[in-house]
Each structure stands twice: as structure tokens, then as C-alpha cells.
Amino acid sequence: MDQKIENQLNLAINIPEDERVRTQDLDTGYNMTENEWELIVKYNGNIETAAMNIADSLKILLGGYALVRIKQERIDEFAALREVIYIEKPKKLYFELENSGSVSCLDFQYTDSALDGSGVITAIIDSSVDYRHPDFMTEEGKTRIIELYDENTGRVYSEDDINAAIGGDLSRVPVEDVSGHGTHVAGIAAGNGRASNGRYRGVAYKSRLLIVKLGNDLYFSSARLMEALDYVIRKAASLSMPVAINMSFGNNYGAHDGTSLLETYINAVADIWQCVIVAGSGNEATRKIHVMHDFAKAAAPVISTELVIGRYEPSIDIQIWKNYADIYRITLTAPDGRRYGPVQGDDVITVFRAGSTEIYVYFGQPSPYSVNQEIFIQMIGADYISSGIWIIEAEALDVRDGIYHMWLPAGNFVSSDTGFTKSSPDVTLTIPSTSYNVITVGAYNGRTGSYADFSGRGYTRVIRTVKPDIVAPGVNIMSPAPGGGYSVQSGTSMAAPFVTGTAALLMQWGIVKGRDPYMYGAKIKAQLIRGAVPLKSVPVPSERAGWGALCVRKSIPD
Incomplete structure (x- = not known):
């Protein structure tokens, strides 16, 4: 191959x-x-x-x-x-959905006027927004959105189009946010709170908006994300405006070390123009989708991993990522006790039939960007995979490193009954939050000051980069909903836009106000880390909370 x-x-x-x-x-x-x-x-x-x-x-x-x-x-x-x-x-990406302003130190005035995001673009790459919601309009009832790009149709709707639709001609912008995810996210980052008399105002509430509607309202292709980032950065550069970009979605496919083309692409474009890219860390820490093993700590050269497959699971894939220098062979045991394997080799696809379940085992090769080897196991049921406990044995034939990780699909692609019996909550960051140049945001409970147990944990695999970078409120967050009202939602999808909005404030402080023309990219990440405050009983840095909790006031330079 x-x-x-x-x-x-x-x-x-x-x-x-x-x-x-x-x-x-x-x-x-x-x-x-x-x-x-x-x-x-x-x-x-x-x-x-x-x-x-x-x-x-x-x-x-x-x-x-x-x-x-x-x-x-x-x-x-x-x-x-x-x-x-x-x-x-491309890979499927899914949205990361599972009292906040004051706990993030937003209740402050800086010098003679408040920072509000003026002169900066907040870009929301998501499920679209309800552009008729008052929180995305000016006091005069005009839109704050520069353009809305619908990737489903390839149409770009202008500010004039959106204002015409707000005025009653809905045919000018036939785009809806069916799930409400993007509307909620945009409100946290940049809503102005008009529908609540300012009570539920977002962070960069006077910033301009760029909106990209991705795929359908459940999941979309990573190719669409790449296209969206390309559009946003080109548009911001053409307007000579700095841009803070929010990505509240992810998946589990990959080595979790920043080496996929999606991750390296994001790293590359993060260095183009005056931009900063923010991503949620995912909601996978409690979902039994990850396990790590180390042959150096094993009593025997064979490690067995139990995987419970719930009823009515039509298909599932299991990724095993290891150092290519290690040589393993893999054997699977079905719930009825029958064994399939052992299998080993490079660039080899082996097929088994376990009753009504078809099993493909593929030993891949390292890429030009990584020393990793992937062993990919795909199970496909004639109707459903045989439910019960499957055992995946890894036998070490030659060990140099000895550590390997296993992941199941993230999001709602598997049922809550399916998972590893002895899972690990660490290294559960979703991709692309593992990209080095991204600001990765986990979630905590702003009411209790405690880490949100669902929030994806670091560090990244192999290189062990500290991720998440910081955490922000992500539990029971009130924000705009389609139709003009508000709703409460939880997840790192909600935590990320607090940081995106804060990045817009820092860009306003530095670039727009002329104090620091280089206030973008890694410099914003550095400011946020420096200003972060520890969560109670969580060390700094940590796999759960990175460098601490977002504090806007302490992140603004003196």
C-alpha cells in the first residue's frame, strides 16, 4: 500500500x-x-x-x-x-456539548474605558447562529455579522443580505441554526445581551462577527473545518482586522500528539495574519473511551484489555497507537470465548468473521510526520456487533518503549453501555485540541470552583505538551438560543468561547489601541497562562486544568 x-x-x-x-x-x-x-x-x-x-x-x-x-x-x-x-x-467532527463572567475576572474596567472587543473580529465556526437574535444586532437593529458562510451550499451572505433578512425578507439568508449550538457559543464569546438588558452579555460584546455554518447539525467533515479556517483568515486579512476564532468540536481519531494533517494545518494557519485559534478539550474524560498500558509495568509479555460492547452497536473502531520500534501481535477473544489471531506485520489487513461480526485488523506504518504505528481494528455487525465482553490481547515480541494507548470513537458514535472496563480519564483530549498552536480550553464549574469531571484531560501523547492550556466555566452556562431567548448548556463547547472572547479583548488592548501590535497567536496564549489562577485542590500544571482557570483581569498587561 x-x-x-x-x-x-x-x-x-x-x-x-x-x-x-x-x-x-x-x-x-x-x-x-x-x-x-x-x-x-x-x-x-x-x-x-x-x-x-x-x-x-x-x-x-x-x-x-x-x-x-x-x-x-x-x-x-x-x-x-x-x-x-x-x-x-476527512474525519467526522462533533460538537462538544454536555455565573461565569465574574468568576473569570470579567467584572473590571481597564483605564478610562472597558475593553469590549471593538475593532476585532470574533469568528464562530459552528452550526451557524440565529442572526435574528437581538444579541447579535446593534442598538439600531442592524446586524453585527460581517458575513455568514454556509458551507452546505457554498453561499456567502453579506451584511446587506443579513440586514434585509432581519427586515423581513428571509429568502435573502435561508440559513438556520437548528441545533442552537453555534448560537449558544457565539453568545458567550460575543453576544451583547440586548435580549436580557445586558444580564447575559458575552465577553467581546462589541466585536464584529464572522459566522461559518459547518455541515449538518450533528457532525461534519474535518475538510469543512479546514475550508472554514481558510475562509476566516483570508477574510480577516482582507479587512485588516485581527480575528479570534472559536472551534467547539472534535473527534478521537488520531495519535493525539498533533501530527495529523488537520493538526499540522491548524498549526500552519495559526501563524498567518493576526489571529488566535481556540478549541475545547472535549467531554470524554468520563466516557470509558481510552486506556493506556505500559509493558514496563506488566507482569507478563501479554496485556489483556476488556472492552464491553453494548447491545445494538452496529459498528465500532478501536485505535491502538504505539511506538513503531515496539513489535506486538494482537489477538481478539469474542464474548463466546472464540479467539481470532494472533495478527502482526506492517501494512497488512487481516479479516476475521466472528459469528455475525466482521473484523478488520490493519497494522499501519509511520508517516513522514510521526514515529507512531497505528493498529486499527474495525468491527462491523451484520446487524449489530456481538454484545458482551471482548478481550484484546497485545503480546510484546520486542519492546523499546512499551507504552501504548487505545481509543474508541468520541461523542455519540458509541452507546453509553460500550467502553473499556478499566478506562483512563487522562489523554482524552479530542482532536484538534491537541494542535500545539491552538489554545486548548477545558471546563470547570464556576459555582463551585471545581474541575468539571467530563472535561477532556491531557497531556498530549508522546511529547507530553501541557494541555489543556487553561480551563474556563463550562457547567450550566446561560447564553442565547434560537428564537430570541436563552438556554442553559454545559460542556467544553461553552468553556472555549469565554477564552475566544478574552482573546478578542487582548487583541483590542494590544493591536486596536496601539499598545502592542504583536498581541496575537502564542503571545495571547502566554498572557492567558500568566493570568490564570489555580483551581482548588488541583496542581499547576495538571492534566485536568492545565495552567489554571481563566482570569481576564490578570491576563491584561500592566
């Missing part, structure tokens, strides 16, 4: 289509009608000319990345181009 092609894509194009469509994520990016894939490409040189007669379409993104649409039978030909460095398929 081609080593320019990531492991999951190699598996996806080498299993039967009728099996692939029944998995959670292997089919993401594939258009069955056209037999066409949308793929993420890292490239150099003139990729447009090189791919002209191979790809159906190509969209160039910032930083040396592109999105390509290509027939499945031509992927190998495309990968053979010298301009192509590496190819990945």
Missing part, C-alpha cells in the same frame, strides 16, 4: 463498499454516486498543474494544503505525483 496515504484511507479503499458504509467514519469523504473521494493533501510545488488531468477538482488552502476531489481508482496515480507529500481522508 502507498506510504503517502494514511492508514485509515488505505483501509477504507481496500474493504468492500457495502462494509465501509456501515462504519462510523471510514466512509467520511466518499460520494457513492460519483465514486469520488474528497481528500486532504499536503503538497509542494505546482499541485494544480500536476493534478489537472487526474483530480476532478482541487481547492488550494493556506499553508501548503489542499482539498482534492478524485475518483477512487485514481488515488494511487495522484499519490504518485512528486508534488504530493501526504494524503489523509
